Amino acid sequence: MHSHTLVKKGQRVAATRAIPLVMKRASVERAAAIARTNGWVVDVLPLQSARVGLVITGNEVYQGLIQDRFAPILRAKVEALGSEVAAMDQVPDSAERIAATIHKQMEQGCDLLLLTGGMSVDPDDVTRHGIRRAGADPIHYGAAALPGAMLLVAYIGDVPLLGVPGCALHHPTTVLDLVLPRFLAGETIGRRELAFLGHGGLCQDCDRCTFPHCGFGKAL
Ligand SMILES: Nc1nc2c(c(=O)[nH]1)N[C@H]1C(S)=C(S)[C@@H](COP(=O)(O)OP(=O)(O)OC[C@H]3O[C@@H](n4cnc5c(N)ncnc54)[C@H](O)[C@@H]3O)O[C@H]1N2
Numbered sequence: 733m734h735s736h737t738l739v740k741k742g743q744r745v746a747a748t749r750a751i752p753l754v755m756k757r758a759s760v761e762r763a764a765a766i767a768r769t770n771g772w773v774v775d776v777l778p779l780q781s782a783r784v785g786l787v788i789t790g791n792e793v794y795q796g797l798i799q800d801r802f803a804p805i806l807r808a809k810v811e812a813l814g815s816e817v818a819a820m821d822q823v824p825d826s827a828e829r830i831a832a833t834i835h836k837q838m839e840q841g842c843d844l845l846l847l848t849g850g851m852s853v854d855p856d857d858v859t860r861h862g863i864r865r866a867g868a869d870p871i872h873y874g875a876a877a878l879p880g881a882m883l884l885v886a887y888i889g890d891v892p893l894l895g896v897p898g899c900a901l902h903h904p905t906t907v908l909d910l911v912l913p914r915f916l917a918g919e920t921i922g923r924r925e926l927a928f929l930g931h932g933g934l935c936q937d938c939d940r941c942t943f944p945h946c947g948f949g950k951a952l
């Protein structure tokens with residue numbers, strides 16, 4: 733199976749064959765001992781249940797000029813992975829307000845934050861400034877995957893903050909679907925992990941999305 737594949741309880745994840753008709757017990761025991769001492773052949777990590785905070789940015793949403801479409805999309809993704817949305821705030825394009833909302837949600841006990849919109853390079857795309865102002869370090873801006881190249885991954889202590897680019901509104905599957913389960917499995921995602929997404933990181937935009945049964949996200 734590919735690395736970083738989301739699996740369900742009871743799903744087959746690996747198989748092998750003993751080719752000879754008869755195997756000596758000692759060889760099997762030796763193989764098991766090698767696997768035990770050298771780590772694992774396959775590692776299946778349980779997903780933790782996170783209290784997720786949603787920070788929906790954008791003046792147009794905050795001022796009610798358009799209706800937010802991000803929260804329902806993200807809520808569905810979060811809940812499908814067994815976590816809950818514990819806080820949701822709409823904030824204008826102000827780095828200060830975004831930073832204050834990050835702190836507020838963390839005080840409310842959120843242990844993973846998703847910030848939407850404002851991830852590009854327009855003057856009013858200030859979400860990354862808000863994340864920096866909140867004290868995040870390190871901050872990794874950009875992922876080797878399409879859709880989702882403008883993903884931002886940051887940490888405040890061990891709380892991950894993900895800047896989710898606008899493409900997640902329009903595409904059923906984006907880089908978020910690749911990294912969210914990995915965060916919930918306790919993995920730390922940094923420059924290396926975001927760069928390695930480039931192997932298999934191009935969504936084919938199929939008429940009918942069959943993810944995860946496709947090449948998207950089959951990173952090393
Ligand atoms: N110079 C460059 N510009 C862009 C690049 C690039 O590489 N160079 N990449 C593009 C890519 S890829 C993406 S993805 C987008 C990311 O854009 P943003 O995350 O900044 O998205 P916004 O500008 O905030 O919004 C885009 C669009 O969606 C509407 N929107 C935003 N939030 C909501 C919401 N909660 N509910 C409903 N609709 C929402 C917003 O009004 C805009 O119309 O950047 C490209 N640009």
Ligand code: MOO
Pocket residue numbers: 877878879880881882883897898899900
């Ligand atoms: O690369 Mo954007 O962040 O796809 O749509």
